[in-house]
Amino acid sequence: MTDPTVSNRVAEIEPQQIRRLFDLAAAHDGDDVVHLEVGEPDFRTPDHVVEAAATAARDGETNYTANAGIAPLREAIADRLRGRDVAADADRVVVTTGGVEALYLTLLTVTDPGDEVVVPTPAWPNPLSQTELAGATPVEVALPADEGFAFDADRVVDAVTDRTGAVVLTSPSNPTGRVFDTDEMERVVEAAADHDAVVVADEVYHELVYEGSQPSLAAVTDHPERVVTVDSCSKTYAMTGWRVGWLSGPEAVTAAVTKIHESTTSCVNTPAQYAALAALTGPEAPVREMKAAFERRRDLFVERMGEIPGVSMARPEGAFYAFVDVSDLPGTSMDVAERLLYEYDVVAAPGSAFGDAGEGYLRFSFANDGARIETGLARFEEMVRAETT
Template identity: 45%
Template sequence: MSNGESRPVSTLRLAERMSRLGTESAFEVLARARALEAQGRSVIHLEIGEPDFDTPPHIVAAAVQALRAGHTHYTPATGIPELREAIAREVSRTRGVEVGPERVVVTPGGKPIMFFTILALAGEGDEVIYPDPGFPIYESVIRFAGARPVPLTLREENNFAFDPDELRSLVSERTRLVIVNSPHNPTGAVVGRDALAELARLAQDRDFLVLSDEIYSRILYEGEFASVASFPGMLDRTIILDGFSKTYAMTGWRLGYGVMPPALAEQVTRLAINCNSCVPGFVQLAGVAALTGPQDDVSRMVEEFRRRRDAIVDGLNRLPGVRCLRPAGAFYVFPNVSGLGKDSRTIARDLLDEAGVAVLAGDGFGRGGAGYLRFSYANSLENILEALERMGRLIETRYR
C-alpha cells in the first residue's frame, strides 16, 4: 500500500460488552410503521410511550426567555441550584420525606439515572432483581454492567404487582439492587403500600438498595401514589427516578432526575461528567417553570387519559379471545391475547402489516410478557376506537 493511502477496515471488531446491550422494541416497530406509511398505508400508532399533548405554553415560554437571556452555556453537572431546589421541594411534598438538593442529580432524561445507578452499584458477581415484564432497558443495563439480572415475574392474577414472598425467595447475599416501577410500564399496574412496606423491610434486613422508577407517578387514576422512599429507614436506601417527559409532555426536552443518598449522588455525578457533562440551562429553567407553575394542563391530560383507558379496556374485553385488566396508572394496557391461538409477536406483526395498528409484543418486555400485547393509549380517542375496529376485523377474518 502506497504512502498516504488509508488501510480499509476489513472487520469491525466490537467489544464483548456490546453483545450484552439490548434495545427497545418500540423504536423498531415505529420504524417499520413509518416505512409502511411512506408506502401510503394508514397506520394507527399505539406503540410509542409518548404523550400526544403539547408541552404546556408557560413551560415553553420559560425556555424561550432563558435562551434570550443567554442561558446557553455549561451548567453544573448535578443541575442548576434553582431546579435541584425545586425538585427537592416537590419530592419532599409528594413523598412525605425531607429531601435536600444535595440528594438531587439532574440528567438528560430519566434513563441516565437508571444507567448510572446500575453502573455505580452492580458489577461482576452481583445480582440485580428487576420486574418481568418490565421496561427492557433494566435488563439491558444490568447485563452491560456485568451483573446478573434476576427477573421478578409479575402475574396477571396478582394485577401485575410483585409478590413479596416471591421477591424474598430471589434475594441472595449477592443482591445489590432491586428495581421497582410503579405505576408500571408495560402493564399500568400500581404497587400498593403493603407490598412496598414488605420491600422496605426486606431491603433493611438483607442490606440492598432500591431503584424506584416513578416516572409515571403523576399519571394515576385510582388511589394515592406511594413511594418506597417514604417508609422509615428507606430514604438512604432508595434511588428515586423521575422526570418531566411523561407528566409535562416533555419527551423531546430530555429532562429527568434522580433523588438518592448524597454519597451515591457524588458517584452518579462523576459518571455524568464522564458521559454528558451537564443538561442545558434553558431546559432546566423550563423544568423549574413546570414544577412551580400551574398544574392544570397535567390534570386535564390525566383526565383525558382516563377517558381513553376506559374506552380501550372496554373495547378490548369485547373482542373474542382477548381479556384486559383496567390499569390504575400510566397510559398503557397489557391485554392477554393467548386466547387467539397465536404467539404475541405474530399477532403484533399481523396487526401492523394487515390492520395498520402498531402495538408491541409483550415478550419484548421479558419472558413474563409472552401471550400479551402492549397498547399505548397516548393517541386520540377517535384513533383508539378505529384501532379496536381494525383489530376486531383481523380477529374475525384471521383467527376465528
C-alpha cells in the same frame, strides 16, 4: 480492511424487540396506520415551559452547569419530593438526561460486575440492558399473570440475596398500567436493606394514577436510606424530547452519580433545565387536563376491550398503557403484532419486549385521541374475531 471490533459487552446486548416493531412500522406504507404503540404523551409541552427555555437561551443561559444541575431546579425537585413526604434535600438531587440516565447512573453506581439486579417483569426493558452494560446480571422475576401482573412481594423478596446490588420497582408500571401495593413494595425495601442492596423506585408515571394515589416509596419505608427515587418531566409535563429527569437518594449514591455525570453528559442541556424549573413551579392545569384525557381513554379501552371475546386485560390503574392477553391468537406476541400491523394497519408493542413474562400479550398505549383509539380497536376486534372463530 477489517471492521472495528465491537466490545463483547455491547455486542451481547440484544436489540430491543420494541425497536424492531417500530422499525417495521416506520417502513410500512399503509395509508391510515393507527399508532397505539407510542410511549409518550400526545400533548404539546405547555407554552409557559417552552417560553422559559426560550427566555433562558436568549438571556445567555447557554453554558455548562454544575454536574448535578442548576440550584433552583434541584431546590424545586426537592420541594416537590418534600410535598410527597420524602425527606429530600437539594444537595441529594442530581438532574439527569431523562429518567433513563438517572436509572443508568444509579445502576452503575450501586452494582459491581457480577452483582445481580432484580427486575419484576413484565417491565420496561431499559434497566435490564443497562444492568448488562454495567457488567451486572439482570434477574427477571415474573409477576403473576393470572392476577393481572399485580405486585407480589414474596416472589421478589425470594430473588433478593447477598448477590443483589439493586431491585428496580416501577409503579405505575409500563407496560401493565398496574399500581403496585405500597405495603408489598415496603417488604422489598426491607429485604434489600437486609442484603445491603438498594431499591430504585422508578416513579416517572406517578402523576398518572387514576384510582387513589401512589405514595413515593421513599416516604413510606422504614429504610429511606436504601431507596433511590427516579422521576422525570417526560410523562408528567409532555416533555419527552427535552430530556430532563432526576434522582434523589442517599448522599453516598448522589455524590457518586454526580462524579460520574462528568464522564457521561457533564450536565443536562441548560435551557431544558430552565424549562423543567418552569414546569415544576408553574401552573398545574395542563397536567390535570392531560391526566383527565388519559383517564377518559383508559375507560374507553376498558369498555371496548370488554366487548372483544377471546382477549382480556387487567384494568390499568395508572400510566397510559393497556396490556392485553392475546395468547389465544396464533403465534408469538411478535407474530400477532406483525399481523396487526401488516393486515390491519394498527401498531401495538409485542409483550415479549417487556421480558419473558410478557409473551402472549400486546401493549397498547392511550397516547392517541379517542377517535383513533376507536378505529384501532375496531380493527383489532376484527382481527381477533377472524382468528379465534
